[in-house]
Amino acid sequence: MSAKTPMLRMDGINKVFPGVKALTNVNFRLFPGEVHALMGENGAGKSTLVKVLTGVYASDGGTVTLEGKPIQITTPLEAQEFGISTVYQEVNLCPNLSVAENIFVGREPRKRGRIDWKEINRRAEELLSTRLNLNIDVTRELDSYSVAIQQMIAIARSLNVSAKVLILDEPTSSLDTNEVEQLFAVIRKLKSEGLAIVFISHFLDQIYEISDRITVLRNGNWIGEYMTKELPRLELVSKMIGKELDVLAEASSNKRIFKGGESFLQADQVYKKGKIQPFDLNMNRGEIVGLAGLLGSGRSELARLLFGADKSDGGTIKINGKKVSLNSPKQAITNGIAFSSENRKTEGIIGDLSIRENMILAIQGVKGWFRYIPRKKQNEIVDEYIKLLNINPPNPEQLIKNLSGGNQQKVLLARWLITNPELLILDEPTRGIDVGAKAEIQKLMLSLSEKGMSILFISAELEEILRTCQRIAVLRDHEKVSELENDNGITQQDIMKEMAGGM
């Protein structure tokens, strides 16, 4: 293995977006006849790296070498000419053209100045059957085939351009198990023909099934390159989330024992296709339940279904034993549920409005158009929560966009606390805020739960979950895989094992 020379090398790649360092000194090597998995949580820099490689973004430093020669890739077209092809998660083809047209669009073979349709169809058929083992009618519209077949046609289209490197960005996210097998068969065949393949996926099982080599990125940094066989899953996960195993083994203190309370909400086989597999979940009053899992494992998707932010495809939700339908946030709010999204900027704050207006928005939404809360009353409420949550600056008329992340988060918490919810769903409420605000929010959660509020708490920081939650539900690959009681025996490592699976 080590005797092989890489077909493509990227060394010391840097990429800066305004205000963010997206890639810092990232290295990446691709070998012919290998499947190389690019791993990392959302936002780790996988897509950015791929986009630098395919010429969508210009890099801010570093070199790319193809077969020993340094190259400059500045446009996607140049990348294609170098033999670097990409198949994106969403199929980028024209659904209303025929399969053959899709494969040859833009470079149709011509005869006497006119497009040679016979030749197009013949070559398309040949390409699909010899390289992908796919025998289909190429004159039919693309739309008439399944997503998996379309995915393969997309691959065929990129192969046609004398490909050396094939990049598959989340190709399996919308495929079922059989279709994934079909796709993997194609990948193995292409690999045996000497293609270098980059495979990006959130599904750990698939990574271990198909890949030979793994590069891990975290927060735009290069963590390392490993042979898949030599990297146990648990180690991979800890590299992805950046916790050393020995640190994780440390028992956490401060456990709380659940005092008990009747059930508030029960979810029974609730699911959304392509987002989260059917799950059961029971939320008791006065209980904090943690949702653990890698980013992209379906944590937020589960939470959004309980809030009606997305519509579920099936299953039942009962509140206080009565069946309810939660098809919109409004319905959820009237049923006593509140939800603070992980995307504070895009789904939380209303930037142009003041602290006061942001705070009263949810309760005013419940009251409707004409029962406007008088200004005096608004000021009373807002002042109370500014004091309670220690919001800085304590000026209700300050625009929320001018606040720090932690203070924005506190305003959003206040927005929901004012509605006096019975179930509070917090999706990454402590992400990107300073330590002081973090501790304040955790303390607040504990005191709220003591008053009988149930809280569903999503966090990437296991330590935080262990410290605050009585029960922990673990998600993996869009599925709720287990539920752990947080008694003193549980460690971060136990949760990580569940997150990684397949041990």
Add this chain to the structure above:
Amino acid sequence: MIKSRLFWPILVLVLILLLNLFFDPGFFSVEVRGGHLTGSLIDILNRGAPLILIAIGMTLVIATAGIDLSVGSVVAMAGAMAAFVVSKPGLSDDSLVPLFTALALAIGLSVVAGMWNGLLVSRIGVQPIVATLILMVAGRGIAQLITNGQILTIYYEPYSFVGGGYLLMLPFSIFIVAAVLALALFLTRKTSIGLFIESVGSNPEASRLTGLNSKNILLMVYIFSGFCAGIGGIILSSNVSAADGNNAGLWFELDAILAVVIGGTSLMGGKFHLMGTVIGALIIQSLTTTIYSIGIPPEVNLVVKAVVVLIVCLLQSPEFRKKVLGGLKSKANRDAKGVA
């Protein structure tokens, strides 16, 4: 004071009016003539009434990050509808029934037009510019259908009171504007509608997740915009005692959008400023009046108008002011150093 959003628009308005004073020393004089107040200032308010009304409605639409291109056509439709009722031969000036029938039908039609826009945008999800473009085109057709392709002339006296009559020595249209403005201010500042409009316009997804029903908010602002345009159309047709399906309210949508922008409301949606819009509309109206009164040749008057609007928009940008004023300052510094 410079920080207030209204400062720059008001400054420009004052400058335009002062410019007029330079050419016509009697510009600011208001006289009582035949029991009415007359003068250029009154004239600007009176003639500007339809634009102010339409711009008020437009402000709320733009605050939701939408746009209503159909207002000019709604002006024509409402005028045509009203004229259709009151231009029938043989109407007695003593009966007010035709007047109220005309007003009710015209306002009803414009509300339906607004509802049509609102349904397309909020329920079907058509982009506002496309949805209202449909009615911008179709509306003129409907107006011409109502007038049968002719210009309808109105001889019914009570109807001309709406746009040409006087109350307490002032043009009646000013009272209509004041009433609609008061209604808009009440709805947006004394109920939660204003807050919801700004919230939906600023961040629709966050608003949805806060439990706001953005669909009804959108529907409401388009209905209100149609309502305002309808009243504008009635005033306009009453003023000239005629309804012209082809030309009434032509390009009003553009003037209204300009008025909103000059008034400091962003086309990206979010915070809106009704008083700013009123000032903006007054700027546009006084500009039009000025161009005619100081005798700028008609062939360049659109250019002059465009330049003034550009200046107002640039003045409102803090970045631009900083650049220009900062540039002047640093130049002054350099000159000073050069002397030393």
